[in-house]
Amino acid sequence: MRDNTFPTQLTFDEARSIVDTIAAANRLPTERLAIARTHQRILAQDVIAPMPLPPFDNSAMDGYAVRHADVAAGETTLRLVGEQFAGRALGLRVGEGECVRITTGAPMPEGADTVVIREVVRVDGENIAIPAGIRAHANVRRAGEDVRTGDAILAPGQVLTPARVATTASLGIDQLTVSARPTVAVFTTGDELVPPGMPLDPGQIHDSNRELLMGLLRADGLEPTAWPTLPDDPVRIESMLRDAASSFDVVITCGAVSAGEKDHVPALLAEHGRVHFWKVRMKPGMPLLFGELDRARFLGLPGNPVSVFATYATLGRRLLDGLQGRTEPRRQFRARLAAAIDKPHARREFMRGTLEAGEDGTLRVTPDAATGSHRLRAAAMADVLIVVPDGPQSLAVGDVVDVLPY
Structure with missing residues (x-):
């Protein structure tokens, strides 16, 4: 029999x-992968530039590589x-009074320091007429102007976005060390649940939480x-959950x-695992259960669909990010309320809302009037969660609030 004392009713x-x-x-442990398999993974190493970018001076445009000293005085024929x-x-080398035809990305010839775009020149056989007003070093990409050898490019805990993966590729790096992705087992609970497409008997509902x-x-x-x-x-619940917990990094349930x-899950976890906390002073999602069972972190979400959404978005996702060592915070905005909010209770509330940018560039968020945690359609029509702070709140139109994008 495990100790059944654990934190409850937490903030x-x-x-x-x-x-x-x-x-x-x-x-979680790390693994070494080819960069093609690292997209959206969490980096687990420092990335130091082994070479400069660009690696050599090159042309930014199609045109003619020239010495600026030859064209500084005005229109010139080279x-x-x-x-x-x-x-x-x-x-190739460009001497006095000479030029070289060049394409975008091509290395600059020795002696040349400026590229004149092809659209402004006149070509007469081997003679190229260059107009006046050419700026020194125009249309030239300098070696190392983006990245210098030895620069710290990426750090552990960052998300490998497509642009970041592309940057490592441009440096010639073909493998990266990343955090392993957690394996996750998902359960929904209740005799009343029926898969979509199956007929419903009286008292049954379709399973949307899955x-x-x-x-x-x-x-x-x-x-x-x-x-x-x-x-x-309870016997079958115990058997199924213990089976999953022996093989997965994370077990997530919805309901019970x-x-x-x-509602057998809290007692089962207290008996056969460990409860870190049960019940959080938040709305929706107060019955949230967090603990361990066998080798798995265990997250018991409430059964109402909006509660599932809110608890996963605020704490479930945080657990999975933390297991992977993510250090970059999830996106969060500040916006002005387009409608007043009156919250009489003390719990922190995550209210559905719609975020828009006004013509003046100010972000404004409109709370959804449908506040019930069973109102899934309202969640589907919204695109953010509005964070209403702890304690009773009377927020007026124009007040600034935190919003969490879906």
């Missing part, structure tokens, strides 16, 4: 701190002495596994975490 900040601590203590295309340096949670996890770059629905039978007669 949101207290719960978040526990999630961060547990995630940091259970960081003699064409060669062509330099992108791909291989030909060792698709909601699987979609949220996939959008975060994970590959979750959906397990069969947990029945309202409140205080009803068929």
Whole structure:
């Protein structure tokens, strides 16, 4: 019999701190992957530039490589002495009164310091007429102007966006060390749940939480596994959850975490695992359960679909980010309220809303009037969660609030 004493009725900040601590203590191992497989992964190494970017002076435009000293005085005619295309340096040299035809990305010939674009010149055989007003060093990309050898390019904990992966590729790096992705088992619970497409008997509902949670996890770059629905039978619940917890890094359930007669999950976790906390002073999602079972971190989300969304977006995602060592914060905005909010209760509330930018560039957010945690359509029409602080709040139109984009 495990110790059944554990924190309960925590503030949101207290719960978040526990999630961060547990995630940091259970960081997943790293793996070395080809860069083509690292997109959206969390970097687990420093990336130091082994070479400059660009690696050599080159032309930014199609045109003619010249010495600016030859064209500084005004319109000038220069003699064409060669062509330099992108791909291989030909060792060309531009002397006084000479120029070289050049293409974008091609290395600058020795002696040349400026490129005149082809659209402004006149060509007469081997003579090239250059107009007045050419700026020194125009249309030339200098070696190392973007990255110098030895520059710190990326750091552990950063997300490998396409632009970041491309930067490593441009440096000739073909492999990166990243955090392993957590394996995630997903359960929905309740005898009343029926898969979409199946007929409903009286008292039954279609299972929407499975698709909601699987979609949220996939959008975060994970590959979750959906397990069969947990029945309202404590023996079978125990068997199925312990089976998953022996093989997965994270087990997430939806429902059966409140205080009803068929809410068996908290007692099961207290008996066979460890509870870090149960119930958070947040709305929606107060019955949130967090703990450990076998080798898995265990997250028991409430059963109402909007509660599933809010608890995953605020704490579930934070757990998964922390296990992977992500240091970059998720995006958060500040916006002015387009409608007043009157919150009489003390819990922190995550209210659905719609974010828009006004003609003056100011972000404005409109709260959704449908506040019930079963109102999934309202969640589907919104695009942010409005963070309403702890304690009773009377927020007026124009007040500034934090918003979390979906």
